[in-house]
Every structure is written in C-alpha cells, then in structure tokens.
Amino acid sequence: MYLSVIGSGYVGTTIAVCFAELGHDVVNVDIDQETVETLNGGEAPIHEDGLADLVAEHAGPNGTGRLRATTDYEAILETEATFLCLPTPQRDDGSIDLSIMRAGAASLGETLAAKDDRHTVIVKSTVIPRSTTDTIAPTVADAAGKTIGADLGVGMNPEFLREGSAVRDFLNPDKVVLGADDEQTRDVMAAVFEPLVERAGNPAVVETDTKTAEMIKYANNGFLATKISLINDIGNVCKEFGIDAYEVADAIGLDDRIGEQFLRSGLGWGGSCFPKDTNAIIAAAKAEGYDPTMLEAAVEVNEHQPKRLLELLDAHVDVAGKRVAVLGLAFKPGTDDVRNSRAVPVIERLAARGAEIVAYDPVAMENMRALDPDADIAYADSAADALDRANACVVVTDWDAFATLDEEFERMAEQVVVDGRRVVEPRRGMTYEGLTW
Numbered sequence: 001m002y003l004s005v006i007g008s009g010y011v012g013t014t015i016a017v018c019f020a021e022l023g024h025d026v027v028n029v030d031i032d033q034e035t036v037e038t039l040n041g042g043e044a045p046i047h048e049d050g051l052a053d054l055v056a057e058h059a060g061p062n063g064t065g066r067l068r069a070t071t072d073y074e075a076i077l078e079t080e081a082t083f084l085c086l087p088t089p090q091r092d093d094g095s096i097d098l099s100i101m102r103a104g105a106a107s108l109g110e111t112l113a114a115k116d117d118r119h120t121v122i123v124k125s126t127v128i129p130r131s132t133t134d135t136i137a138p139t140v141a142d143a144a145g146k147t148i149g150a151d152l153g154v155g156m157n158p159e160f161l162r163e164g165s166a167v168r169d170f171l172n173p174d175k176v177v178l179g180a181d182d183e184q185t186r187d188v189m190a191a192v193f194e195p196l197v198e199r200a201g202n203p204a205v206v207e208t209d210t211k212t213a214e215m216i217k218y219a220n221n222g223f224l225a226t227k228i229s230l231i232n233d234i235g236n237v238c239k240e241f242g243i244d245a246y247e248v249a250d251a252i253g254l255d256d257r258i259g260e261q262f263l264r265s266g267l268g269w270g271g272s273c274f275p276k277d278t279n280a281i282i283a284a285a286k287a288e289g290y291d292p293t294m295l296e297a298a299v300e301v302n303e304h305q306p307k308r309l310l311e312l313l314d315a316h317v318d319v320a321g322k323r324v325a326v327l328g329l330a331f332k333p334g335t336d337d338v339r340n341s342r343a344v345p346v347i348e349r350l351a352a353r354g355a356e357i358v359a360y361d362p363v364a365m366e367n368m369r370a371l372d373p374d375a376d377i378a379y380a381d382s383a384a385d386a387l388d389r390a391n392a393c394v395v396v397t398d399w400d401a402f403a404t405l406d407e408e409f410e411r412m413a414e415q416v417v418v419d420g421r422r423v424v425e426p427r428r429g430m431t432y433e434g435l436t437w
C-alpha cells in the first residue's frame, strides 16, 4: 500500500520507516524542513535504537526508495491512508491541547479536497475519548468538503511503543488496536497492519470503535504509571523499615497476577507520555464529573519521589555552594528525550539549595541545554569528569554505563552517592543511599 504519515517525531518516524520495512511505500510529511532533509539524506532525526539503520536502508540516496519525506501536504494525494502522528501536549490545567491536531487535520482536509477516491485517516496520536469523532474527523471533513463514511474514513489506532525500544516495540506488539466506526475503514486499517501482524507472529488484534480505542491507550498508560507509583509507595515504606524494595518487588513479580515488569522503584516516571496522558485523562474525567482517585494518587506519589531523593541527600551533605554531579538527564535510558525527565525537578531542587550542578548524560545533554538554555548547569564530557571534585552525586537515569563506574568515584571530593535508579554499584569508601533500598 502507499501510506502517508503526518508528523515525523518519535512516533511518526518510527512507524513510517517500519511500514517501509514491512513492504509499504511511505511518505512522511512534516512542517520542519530540517527533519525532512535529515530523513531524505538517509539519516534518523532522533536517537532511537535500530532506527538509523532502517532509515538508511529505506530513505536517502542509497535506500530502497520506500520512504521519503516532504513538507508538502500534496504528497498525500497519491496515498491510500494517512496516519496522524502529531503532538497532543497538555495545557496548564493538565487537559489535552488538540490545537496541533486540529491544524494538521485542517491541512490534511484542504489537501484531500482535490482527491476523488475515498481516503482513510488514522489517528495515531494519543487523544482523549471522542476526540476522533467530535474534533478530528469533522475538521478533516469540513476542510475537504467530504462526508465521513461515504468518501472519508476516520479510524483510531493507538500506539504502545516505548522510547528507547521504539522500533523493536512497534515490530513486536503485544496487541494491535484497530478503532473504527465503520467496516470499510476497519478493513483498510486491517490491510495496513496485515504484514505487521504476520511478521510479529499473530499478536492479538483488538477491533473496536474509535472512542474505546482512545480509552484503551489511556487505560494502558494509566495502569502502568499507577503500577510504578504503587511500587514507589511500597518502596518508600520498605526504606523506612530498612528493607530492600527490589527484593520485595522480585518476589511479588513472581505472582503472574502482578507480573515482573514495571516494578523498578525509584525516582518515578517521566517522559513525553505518562505525565501528560495521566494528567489529560484526570482532567477529562473531572470534566465529566468524576474524580479518578487512583490516578490522582499516582501523580502525587510521582511528584514526591524527587523530593525524597533530595531529603536523603540533605542528610549527608549541605549542598549549598558545593559541587553536585547529576548522572543522567534523559527520562529513561536509550533515548535523548528529556521531556518531563525526572532530572528537571531534581536539578531545580539542587539549584534552589545553591548547589553547583555538573551534569552528564551519554546522549541527552544537547536536548537538556535546548530545553533550558538559561539553567545554571555545567555539562561534563564524561561521567568521570562530572564526578571530578564533586561533593555528592545523584543518579537520575539508569544508563548501563553508570553500572560499571568504579574507580571514577575516587575523583570525588566526598564519595556521597544518592541513587534514584539502583544502577550504581556501591563500593568501599562510598556513602551510598538508594531511594527505596
């Protein structure tokens, strides 16, 4: 099939190149000229394991030609179906901001006005229930002068990939959710995903309506975020009793009903999804008149964890005027994404205490500098350089490289380490505090 993907960020780029890998022809449309040029040069615009190789294979001068990028929406006219992979950020009150989706949907509709054949639009972005039927579909249809159902199909297909393992996750899904409110749209969506389902060994395909598909995404993220907050709550209790929360988590994870994944307690969840999606579904539920107590508690516990980390640090060092090494800036290992990273509240709290902050991350320093160019952070060339002469170290991201640090700690003025991710190996001469162990 010939597909178009609007938005070439973490999701759009990943799905576009993976669809090319699965044999579809794909055109990626993005308003960012630099992103488009990077892709057409055969390079990945973001850091994601395995992505660069796939982009080089399918885009650029030496690629198969199955993937190209453009800033021109007209390219959509030749395609059968379009995925909308645009950001759905949160407003100040936590609710979803659909303005970028509306803008993209309007541009798509204006373009589709010139198309005679039926076109299928698939919402990939995470959107609050009823956004597809009440906002996105009518925006496309009005701009195109078309009728939904007859000459325009609009479906919803939530994405469950994780950053850091995006390509692997997309190509090996636990489930594929196809949300559509008419059979023709569902058939097109099924045809798009047929090669993926076949290659991935027939994962469950959940066929449902668009608003249920939208809710499945929030339920999935809300459940996982709450699971982490629950193990953090339990972990904080463990710490009070001098019990290792990881030993407890390993044991309870053996119960199939609990499961071993997402039981790593520590600094909590960050990233571009859990915080905004949890806030968005809470705001939407409240707007409908329901207070989602568990989800609100999950957010509260999550906000508390950086505070606890600093309290543990305070017990060992008064950091005012002292050099503090921050190891890790990315919201999780394997990505250069710093959106809503737990590094942000940790650094804010260190700065409020008057600490001299020296940070190191293997890939995310440039993004952190761009996120807050005025922040008083010195960036080190290596973890060892960050530790050099430091009076304390806080560990924010569980990069594997931090697990092998050893003699590097001897360069510290005082070997005080507060580990938010259980990654550092404690050594003789080190004062080591784990957040929940």
Ligand SMILES: NC(=O)c1ccc[n+]([C@@H]2O[C@H](COP(=O)([O-])OP(=O)(O)OC[C@H]3O[C@@H](n4cnc5c(N)ncnc54)[C@H](O)[C@@H]3O)[C@@H](O)[C@H]2O)c1
Binding pocket: 006, 007, 008, 009, 010, 011, 012, 029, 030, 031, 032, 035, 085, 086, 087, 088, 100, 103, 104, 107, 124, 125, 126, 127, 159, 160, 161, 162, 163, 272, 273
């Ligand atoms: N990042 C993830 O891991 C992940 C996983 C699942 C779902 N999601 C959801 O997917 C959606 C996209 O997230 P993302 O992380 O890929 O976003 P992103 O910010 O990485 O990428 C968005 C892209 O859209 C482009 N863009 C903005 N306006 C445009 C327009 N009018 N026309 C064309 N392009 C435009 C931007 O230039 C950017 O390249 C969000 O709803 C998010 O919640 C994200």
Ligand SMILES: O=c1ccn([C@@H]2O[C@H](COP(=O)(O)OP(=O)(O)O[C@H]3O[C@H](CO)[C@@H](O)[C@H](O)[C@H]3O)[C@@H](O)[C@H]2O)c(=O)[nH]1
Binding pocket: 126, 159, 160, 161, 162, 163, 164, 221, 224, 228, 261, 262, 263, 264, 265, 266, 267, 268, 269, 270, 271, 272, 273, 274, 277, 331, 332
């Ligand atoms: O046991 C754990 C697992 C994760 N985290 C933290 O949780 C956050 C999110 O991690 P992860 O879920 O691995 O990455 P994301 O890329 O944010 O992926 C989540 O958000 C995506 C966007 O919606 C979804 O598609 C994915 O299914 C969902 O896992 C990170 O800060 C992790 O450090 C923990 O603290 N403990």
